[in-house]
Amino acid sequence: MSARDRIKETNPAFYKRYSRLEDTDEFWEFIIRPLRQSIRVNTLKAPLEVVVERLKEEFELEPVPWVREGFFINVDNLAKVPEHSLGLIFGQEASSMIPPVVLDPKPGELVLDMAAAPGSKTGQMAQYMKNEGCIVANDPKLSRANVLIANLNRMGVLIARVTTKDGAYFGRFENTFDRILLDAPCSSVGMIRKRWKFLESWRLRGVIKYMNIQKRLILAAYRALKPGGTLVYSTCTIDPLENEEVVDYLLRKTDTRLGKIDLPVKTSEPVLEWEGRTYSEELKKALRIHPNDNDTEAFFIAKMVKPEGGA
Numbered sequence: 001m002s003a004r005d006r007i008k009e010t011n012p013a014f015y016k017r018y019s020r021l022e023d024t025d026e027f028w029e030f031i032i033r034p035l036r037q038s039i040r041v042n043t044l045k046a047p048l049e050v051v052v053e054r055l056k057e058e059f060e061l062e063p064v065p066w067v068r069e070g071f072f073i074n075v076d077n078l079a080k081v082p083e084h085s086l087g088l089i090f091g092q093e094a095s096s097m098i099p100p101v102v103l104d105p106k107p108g109e110l111v112l113d114m115a116a117a118p119g120s121k122t123g124q125m126a127q128y129m130k131n132e133g134c135i136v137a138n139d140p141k142l143s144r145a146n147v148l149i150a151n152l153n154r155m156g157v158l159i160a161r162v163t164t165k166d167g168a169y170f171g172r173f174e175n176t177f178d179r180i181l182l183d184a185p186c187s188s189v190g191m192i193r194k195r196w197k198f199l200e201s202w203r204l205r206g207v208i209k210y211m212n213i214q215k216r217l218i219l220a221a222y223r224a225l226k227p228g229g230t231l232v233y234s235t236c237t238i239d240p241l242e243n244e245e246v247v248d249y250l251l252r253k254t255d256t257r258l259g260k261i262d263l264p265v266k267t268s269e270p271v272l273e274w275e276g277r278t279y280s281e282e283l284k285k286a287l288r289i290h291p292n293d294n295d296t297e298a299f300f301i302a303k304m305v306k307p308e309g310g311a
């Protein structure tokens with residue numbers, strides 16, 4: 001049975017909705033094809049070259065084009081690789097490495113990771129900050145916050161302060177953070193490649209529930225951002241209501257502008273019209289990544305800048 005037919009049979013509403021986004025055989029095939037394993041080398045613990053040389057003795061590595069420390073690797077079970085237990089490498093999906101690259105935090109800065117667990121992007125940001133400055137790593141789900149703490153310990157991250165608030169709580173710290181990552185909770189269509197259950201359980205009402213949470217969080221994040229600061233919004237899903245709609249909402253409510261993202265990554269056209277809504281042309285600067293674009297998880301990434309002297 002073709003991927004298209006399997007998807008149609010498993011969740012007809014899913015098929016109907018997203019065939020309006022893209023309807024090629026390739027798209028449907030990559031929506032469900034198992035993901036390639038990828039890793040990020042953790043330069044907080046050892047130099048990149050040393051870890052790469054060691055791994056090459058045993059595995060084939062292929063660089064992830066958009067992240068210097070990212071590699072595809074031919075390993076079945078990372079848990080059996082000692083470098084993983086030692087925190088020298090971290091299993092992280094290749095497209096999920098993009099938001100921290102776009103945010104580009106610097107040593108000494110104050111950064112908010114509003115939805116941080118299990119911490120793959122917190123670790124990556126600490127790496128770019130050379131463990132200098134501070135990252136407030138927040139996640140309200142206690143079981144996930146525990147995994148976050150364990151991962152940060154294993155990765156040797158020394159600058160994270162873990163909190164367990166609803167992300168909207170941070171809106172009260174107006175004009176405070178140099179950079180903010182909102183890697184939002186979402187309907188996780190990109191994760192179908194890891195877990196079939198995300199296809200089975202997908203419902204439009206879930207998308208709408210997440211959209212409302214995302215709008216609340218992005219507005220709070222923007223409030224907490226310093227004038228001149230950068231906010232990156234990302235999801236691992238393809239629904240325009242959780243992506244373009246949410247960023248367009250922030251554009252309409254505030255004085256934010258979108259920043260251009262220049263990375264060697266293939267993207268799909270951003271959606272500027274959906275279900276009778278029209279979105280700002282500014283959204284052309286966002287990255288909409290479908291799973292067939294680069295053989296990765298689906299992702300959406302937008303970079304917002306708060307003007308100096310802005311509200």
Ligand SMILES: C[S@@+](CC[C@H](N)C(=O)[O-])C[C@H]1O[C@@H](n2cnc3c(N)ncnc32)[C@H](O)[C@@H]1O
Pocket residue numbers: 096114115116117118119120121122138139140141144165166167168183184185186213217
């Ligand atoms: C996509 S995951 C984050 C992945 C993480 N950034 C990483 O790279 O490892 C989204 C997270 O949002 C958290 N979350 C759910 N509701 C939230 C809320 N109201 N405020 C902040 N975070 C929330 C979830 O517990 C989940 O861990």
